[in-house]
Amino acid sequence: MSSRLIGRLLLGFYLVLFFAFLFGPLLIMGITAFNTPSYPQVWPFEGFTLNWFDRLFADRSLMEGLNNSFLIGAFVVLLSVPLGLAGAIVMTQVYSRARGLYYLVVVSPVLTPGVIIGISTVIFWKDVTQWTGAQSLFNGILLATLGQATFISAYCMLIFLSRLQRYDRVQEEAALDLGASRTQVFFDILLPFLRPAIFSAAVIAFLSSFENYNTTTFAILANKTLTTVLAGRVRQGMTPAISALAVIIIAITVAGAILYEIVKAAELRKETARERAAVQGETAQTPANVSTAQHHAGAAYPL
Amino acid sequence: MTNPVTIAAIFLGPLLVTLFFVLLSKAERRRLGPSGEPGFFQRNGAPVAIFLLAAVGFWALFLIVFPQLYMIDYSFHPKLPQIKRGGPDDVYTLENYRYFLFGSTRDTSHWNTTHLYAFWITIFVSVLITIANFAICYPLAFYMGQVARPGVVLRLMLLLIIPYWINEILRAFAFRVMMGTGGVINNILMATGLIHDPIDFLGLDVALYSGLTYAYLLIMMFPLYNAIESLDRNQIEAARDLGAPWWHIHLFVVMPYAKPGIASGATLVFMLCAGALAAPLILGGPKTLWFTPIVYDRFFQAFNWPQGAAYALILLSACMAFVLLVMRLFKVRLSEIAR
Numbered sequence: 101m102s103s104r105l106i107g108r109l110l111l112g113f114y115l116v117l118f119f120a121f122l123f124g125p126l127l128i129m130g131i132t133a134f135n136t137p138s139y140p141q142v143w144p145f146e147g148f149t150l151n152w153f154d155r156l157f158a159d160r161s162l163m164e165g166l167n168n169s170f171l172i173g174a175f176v177v178l179l180s181v182p183l184g185l186a187g188a189i190v191m192t193q194v195y196s197r198a199r200g201l202y203y204l205v206v207v208s209p210v211l212t213p214g215v216i217i218g219i220s221t222v223i224f225w226k227d228v229t230q231w232t233g234a235q236s237l238f239n240g241i242l243l244a245t246l247g248q249a250t251f252i253s254a255y256c257m258l259i260f261l262s263r264l265q266r267y268d269r270v271q272e273e274a275a276l277d278l279g280a281s282r283t284q285v286f287f288d289i290l291l292p293f294l295r296p297a298i299f300s301a302a303v304i305a306f307l308s309s310f311e312n313y314n315t316t317t318f319a320i321l322a323n324k325t326l327t328t329v330l331a332g333r334v335r336q337g338m339t340p341a342i343s344a345l346a347v348i349i350i351a352i353t354v355a356g357a358i359l360y361e362i363v364k365a366a367e368l369r370k371e372t373a374r375e376r377a378a379v380q381g382e383t384a385q386t387p388a389n390v391s392t393a394q395h396h397a398g399a400a401y402p403l
Numbered sequence: 404m405t406n407p408v409t410i411a412a413i414f415l416g417p418l419l420v421t422l423f424f425v426l427l428s429k430a431e432r433r434r435l436g437p438s439g440e441p442g443f444f445q446r447n448g449a450p451v452a453i454f455l456l457a458a459v460g461f462w463a464l465f466l467i468v469f470p471q472l473y474m475i476d477y478s479f480h481p482k483l484p485q486i487k488r489g490g491p492d493d494v495y496t497l498e499n500y501r502y503f504l505f506g507s508t509r510d511t512s513h514w515n516t517t518h519l520y521a522f523w524i525t526i527f528v529s530v531l532i533t534i535a536n537f538a539i540c541y542p543l544a545f546y547m548g549q550v551a552r553p554g555v556v557l558r559l560m561l562l563l564i565i566p567y568w569i570n571e572i573l574r575a576f577a578f579r580v581m582m583g584t585g586g587v588i589n590n591i592l593m594a595t596g597l598i599h600d601p602i603d604f605l606g607l608d609v610a611l612y613s614g615l616t617y618a619y620l621l622i623m624m625f626p627l628y629n630a631i632e633s634l635d636r637n638q639i640e641a642a643r644d645l646g647a648p649w650w651h652i653h654l655f656v657v658m659p660y661a662k663p664g665i666a667s668g669a670t671l672v673f674m675l676c677a678g679a680l681a682a683p684l685i686l687g688g689p690k691t692l693w694f695t696p697i698v699y700d701r702f703f704q705a706f707n708w709p710q711g712a713a714y715a716l717i718l719l720s721a722c723m724a725f726v727l728l729v730m731r732l733f734k735v736r737l738s739e740i741a742r
């Protein structure tokens with residue numbers, strides 16, 4: 101047996117183990133959702149049932165949590181995408197000596213454990229709403245939104261930053277030369293250029309919000325979300341109804357993730373096609389025009 | 404509510420720092436004369452500039468800096484009923500930190516062994532899990548980044564992305580289904596006659612530690628893959644031609660190159676592990692020690708928020724220390740870790 105063959109065998113063995121570890125537990129949990137015994141079990145498989153799914157829809161606090169999760173997710177998208185966008189644009193323009201400190205501040209939530217963000221959000225806003233007499237704003241939905249937006253905005257900012265690295269300011273200058281205002285440049289050039297990043301940021305923001313537990317469990321106060329209800333149920337005891345819920349949640353997230361990848365891939369293909377067309381158009385230009393274009397291309401945002 | 408001087412410092416301090424930099428940049432611009440870049444308002448137009456300032460100001464100050472500073476201040480106060488806060492009893496105290504060390508707000512004769520040990524175990528096991536995740540992910544990341552054909556990479560990538568978004572609670576639940584005393588693994592072991600009584604994986608912390616390893620596997624995978632993928636294959640070929648054994652190539656060519664990816668994955672996995680809440684709550688046995696549930700109990704069982712804030716800060720400083728250590732060890736900058 102050659103050493104090459106041994107290498108291939110080892111690799112295959114490792115790949116099988118890796119993906120078995122990755123999918124095995126989820127698969128086993130999935131099977132328990134369809135088995136009749138009231139304790140989640142795979143084997144012996146006593147009979148196929150969909151009862152555990154029926155139970156879920158009758159569960160009112162679960163449905164309430166699901167509603168809140170969607171609501172908070174939508175709020176977080178509406179808050180985090182603009183905040184992350186502003187954070188990224190400011191990053192490209194901020195005074196060079198302040199950039200290090202600014203970067204540290206806005207990126208720190210990514211490296212902070214979620215429980216700590218939840219705790220500080222609750223402590224801070226409890227007293228602030230009290231001083232300002234706005235106690236009615238001390239509410240779980242609002243606080244969970246603020247707490248999650250703290251770090252999800254940073255995810256969004258990182259997405260925008262990587263897109264802005266490829267931003268060519270030559271279009272901006274051309275528009276200004278043609279008499280556009282700065283505000284028009286922002287809405288008609290920068291935002292369309294960032295559209296794929298806005299889409300990515302919105303999806304990532306929603307998914308991060310929807311599956312978040314650590315920050316939410318503190319910030320949600322007396323309200324509930326799907327994850328907090330779920331955690332409570334799991335701690336109370338093991339039932340296949342939770343497996344059934346898991347199957348549904350996994351189906352939703354996986355469908356979302358796949359849809360997102362498909363849309364992103366299509367967007368990428370469109371973009372490369374456009375770039376290729378642009379390059380072909382450029383080669384047809386006179387040499388003088390090409391040299392100015394190259395000159396401007398060097399002025400892309402420095403990062 | 405608390406000392407007005409500290410409150411002023413919390414709110415005005417960051418504003419003064421910002422003002423300092425604004426003035427500094429103004430002075431610099433004046434020195435350079437009119438040839439420099441246009442100012443912030445000029446460059447963005449007034450409406451956009453106002454939006455940018457308002458958004459970043461709200462995020463950086465009201466969501467990040469103020470709450471953190473306020474929590475620090477809060478942790479140095481005693482637990483008081485709402486009515487007494489700001490009164491004569493509301494003094495600065497170290498009692499919350501004393502409680503972490505000694506298990507009492509006054510008596511310092513005994514160590515608070517439970518909490519100290521839980522803290523130590525959390526840090527130590529989180530480091531081990533980080534290393535284990537790196538060891539598990541590295542071969543696949545290398546295979547995908549350097550060896551496999553693009554079509555294979557695409558398919559493997561899809562297989563990795565699908566489970567990436569699955570919730571931490573559900574991962575923990577899946578492990579409990581497998582590892583409970585009536586769980587799948589015990590059933591199989593007993594049916595095959597290998598054991599007679601079920602093994603208590605939950606009580607032995609086997610379930611928790613393997614569940615945590617499982618939960619954050621992909622957090623390590625993606626940065627690692629991204630880093631290895633950009634390595635020029637010629638470097639590996641050159642090393643091989645010069646007679647380097649395979650482990651030399653990994654240790655002295657690939658890993659040093661992938662340093663930023665390793666650092667990024669390691670900090671994230673460590674932070675998520677040390678701050679994990681759902682997994683220890685669900686997979687822990689009655690004797691399981693983990694620091695985050697203790698922080699949680701300060702709030703929801705002891706109802707002692709200042710003490711909870713102190714415990715949260717202790718956890719935060721451990722995470723900060725780890726980030727700094729990784730930056731030192733790997734000689735990477737923060738911008739390479741968080742991307």
